Amino acid sequence: MKLLYTTLVLSSLPSLLLAQKDVTIPPVIQQLLDNMVLVEGGTFMMGGTAEQGAEASEYEFPIHEVTVSSFYIGKYEVTQEEWEAVMGENPSRFPNPKHPVEQVSYRDCQKFIRKLSRLVKKRFRMPTEAEWEFAARGGKQSKGYKYAGSNDIKEVAWLFENSSNGTQEVGLKKPNELGLYDMSGNVWEWCNDLLGNYSYAQQKNPVGAYSGTFYVFRGGSWVNEPWYARVSMRNGNQPRVRSVNLGLRLAL
Numbered sequence: 001m002k003l004l005y006t007t008l009v010l011s012s013l014p015s016l017l018l019a020q021k022d023v024t025i026p027p028v029i030q031q032l033l034d035n036m037v038l039v040e041g042g043t044f045m046m047g048g049t050a051e052q053g054a055e056a057s058e059y060e061f062p063i064h065e066v067t068v069s070s071f072y073i074g075k076y077e078v079t080q081e082e083w084e085a086v087m088g089e090n091p092s093r094f095p096n097p098k099h100p101v102e103q104v105s106y107r108d109c110q111k112f113i114r115k116l117s118r119l120v121k122k123r124f125r126m127p128t129e130a131e132w133e134f135a136a137r138g139g140k141q142s143k144g145y146k147y148a149g150s151n152d153i154k155e156v157a158w159l160f161e162n163s164s165n166g167t168q169e170v171g172l173k174k175p176n177e178l179g180l181y182d183m184s185g186n187v188w189e190w191c192n193d194l195l196g197n198y199s200y201a202q203q204k205n206p207v208g209a210y211s212g213t214f215y216v217f218r219g220g221s222w223v224n225e226p227w228y229a230r231v232s233m234r235n236g237n238q239p240r241v242r243s244v245n246l247g248l249r250l251a252l
Contacts (some may be wrong), residue, residue: 001090003071004029010061013184016105016227025087025119025120027211028081028082028085029082029085029116029119029120030236032078032082032250033120033122035074035075035076035135036072036073036074036075036250036252037068037072037073037074037075037178037179037180038070038071038072039068039070039071039072039073039131039134039135039139039178040070040139041067041068041069041070041071042067042068042097042134042139042140043065043066043067043068044065044066044068044133044137044142045063045064045065045066046063046065046066046130046133046134046198046232047060047061047062047063047064047198047232048060048061048157048232049144049232050062050064051144051145051146051151052146052230052231052232053146055227055230056068056230056232057233059105059197059234060198060232060233060234061198062197062198062200064132064199064200064201064202065202065203066130066202066203066204066206067202067203067205067207068130068131068134068205069130069204071131071251071252072251072252073083073127073131073132073135073180073249073250073251074180074249074250074251075171075173075175075179075180075181075247076100076102076170076181076182076249077100077101077170077179077181077182077187077189077247077248077249078093078112078185078248079097079098079099079100079101079170079245080092080096080097080098080099080100080101080250081098081124082101083104083112083224084117085099085154086110086112086116086119087111087112087115091103091104091108091242092140092167093166094166094167094244094246096163096167096169098169098170099167099168099169099170099204100167100170100182100186100187100247101124101247101248102167102187102243102244102247103242103243103244103246104190104201104215104242104246104247104248105239105240105241105242106190106215106239106240106241107127107240108191108242109248112248113125113126113250116250122183122252123252124250124251124252125192125221125250125251125252126189126190126192126248126249126250126251127191127192127249127250127251128189128191128192128193128205128206128207128208128251129191129192129193129206129208129216129218129234130203130205130206131161131165131251132155132189132191132218132219132234132249133218133231134184135178135180135183136148136176136180136183136184136218136231137176138177138178138241139177139178141177142177143177145176145231146231147184147226147229147230147231148176148180148183148184148219148229148231149174149175149176149177149180149183149184150174150176153184153185153226153229154184155173155174156173156174156175156182156184157173157182157184157186157220157226157229158173158175158182158185158186158221158222159185159220159221159224159225159226159229160222160223160224160225161223161225163186163222163223165222166185166222167186167222167245168186168222170182170186173185178185182219183218183231184219184220184229184230184231184245185220185221185222185223185229186219186221186222186247186249187219187222187245187246188217188218188220188221188235188243188245188246188247189214189218189247189248189249190215190216190246190247190248191216191217191218192207192208192215192216193206193207193208193209193215193216194208194209194210194211194213194214194215194216195208195209195214195215195216195234195236196208196209196212196213198209199208211228212234213238214237215236215238215239215240216234216235216236216239217235217236217237218233218234218235219233220233221245221246222245223244223245224245232251236248
């Protein structure tokens with residue numbers, strides 16, 4: 001069954017990160033703002049492209065052309081100190097202020113985003129699945145890697161084989177072409193979309209299926225094998241689900 005897609009309308013970008021004189025922002029949240037990276041819009045082939053080889057699953061097909069407009073995305077996964085600064089508590093199984101927050105559901109993330117947006121007077125959100133994959137691939141600077149930033153998974157990702165059975169501090173591995181860290185490994189990252197089947201049709205700013213029960217998350221995690229950390233790998237679950245290997249990355 002082919003699922004319908006809608007179009008995301010993005011605000012103009014130049015004024016998004018300008019400081020508001022009447023807003024007092026905690027230093028850790030100002031750091032979060034400073035670490036938002038501009039991803040210049042472009043067109044790419046989304047799905048199980050050639051570099052993914054035989055590892056691509058049926059859910060990564062058909063390969064299709066997608067155009068995304070420019071947007072900002074977090075250089076790092078949301079950390080525990082950032083989450084606690086907004087929410088007043090830390091739900092993570094592996095407490096460390098510089099580690100990614102985990103054990104947060106899709107619904108938890110939306111609450112965090114609403115509170116953060118009110119605090120800084122910006123319209124934060126989670127990236128769409130298309131935006132996430134475009135950014136993970138390196139955007140317009142992509143070198144066609146299998147993982148986010150390398151064909152050597154050890155360079156870019158914390159996985160089962162090297163994670164010491166837990167999350168690790170963000171930003172310790174090699175970044176991808178856009179300077180984004182941990183888009184492969186460490187924790188899975190919720191996306192804004194409902195999970196649905198791909199279409200052959202060319203799309204601009206797709207935002208996922210109109211209906212469904214699972215929301216997308218991407219990138220693999222500290223408990224997974226390399227297969228899960230590929231840039232085209234798709235996964236998802238119900239919006240109430242929390243897990244020790246599931247967090248988020250912001251967009252606006």
